[in-house]
């Protein structure tokens with residue numbers, strides 16, 4: 001790629017906004033400078049704030065099997081508009097991602113994505129051999145609650161076997177199922193990733209067992225409650241369901257006290273007609289998460305640093321995503337430019353997801369992403385989409401200290417984690433160089449593309465729950 005200088009940026013440094021110029025070279029952040037330096041191309045950021053691109057660790061982009069609701073192109077276009085530069089897709093597609101072959105097929109479909117992408121692998125009562133052979137995955141997802149097809153697992157021994165095998169498990173476990181998962185994690189001395197936590201009681205449970213649980217919350221549980229069902233009707237159906245005001249306040253307190261590690265969208269689109277016709281759980285969210293959070297920053301409910309940590313730094317760390325999540329020299333040039341003063345209403349006609357509706361329709365939010373850069377390429381800029389193919393994320397090797405049965409007495413400590421990170425750096429650098437060389441098949445088409453709405457309406461059975 002040509003080198004690009006983003007001039008007149010503001011970035012957060014030790015909690016303060018400072019003026020800097022950012023040089024992008026070879027798809028990386030090459031240099032962060034106080035002086036203007038030369039580059040092939042200079043882009044004036046006009047004093048707006050640049051943050052690390054968001055990493056949404058929980059989306060359902062619906063391919064294969066339900067591409068009329070979303071696909072990797074439409075979903076990634078929506079993500080780019082929402083300032084999201086990396087997504088990790090969930091396995092409950094049709095067919096579900098529960099074999100190595102299914103994973104390889106999904107990998108091919110995802111090549112059209114314009115934001116970076118990764119995959120969670122599904123688990124069943126019988127697919128442990130496939131889990132062992134699945135390469136380059138973010139986690140193994142276990143559904144302890146009702147979900148697509150036969151992916152729900154109830155047997156504790158099976159769950160234990162999966163958790164023991166997987167480097168990391170993401171778990172849909174509500175209430176007593178969360179307790180069950182925690183019990184197994186305690187026994188194995190493992191830490192798992194609890195998806196969409198939304199009840200005060202669940203927060204209490206996690207607080208007691210924090211060393212075994214990474215905690216994710218969604219924007220819809222932070223910004224909507226069961227009262228919104230009155231207005232939204234069936235459109236508000238989601239799993240887990242919208243909760244009470246008291247639960248919502250508990251989530252906000254948990255954000256402040258550090259119990260919550262990540263905010264992820266659980267972007268699970270259905271067409272509006274489908275939601276109204278029958279029971280379909282799931283809400284779109286990948287386009288609206290960042291504006292909702294920036295609006296909360298403007299209202300002093302969160303700091304910008306918290307938003308960065310919860311949506312970029314922490315997911316990169318938890319899923320061990322290589323070279324992302326931080327705005328620093330040497331890291332991948334995945335960046336989001338935000339305008340904290342921009343006031344805009346969420347309106348369905350402006351949405352780029354195939355679903356074309358939002359539970360936040362009509363909300364006026366202050367603070368929006370205006371430009372999104374993925375691997376050094378501008379993919380979204382003030383309403384324009386540039387369809388430049390992105391790439392699959394890579395993961396660091398698991399840290400040796402925690403989770404293996406044979407090392408039962410070891411507890412995780414920040415110190416140990418940091419040391420391991422340092423050791424891995426050299427190896428990573430070598431791999432990175434090779435990856436950079438192999439890159440650069442960039443087909444640029446300049447034009448916000450109309451989404452293809454006409455795909456078949458088949459395969460309706462498996463998509464009820466997320």
Ligand SMILES: [Zn+2]
Pocket residue numbers: 058059060090266268466
């Ligand atoms: Zn989900």
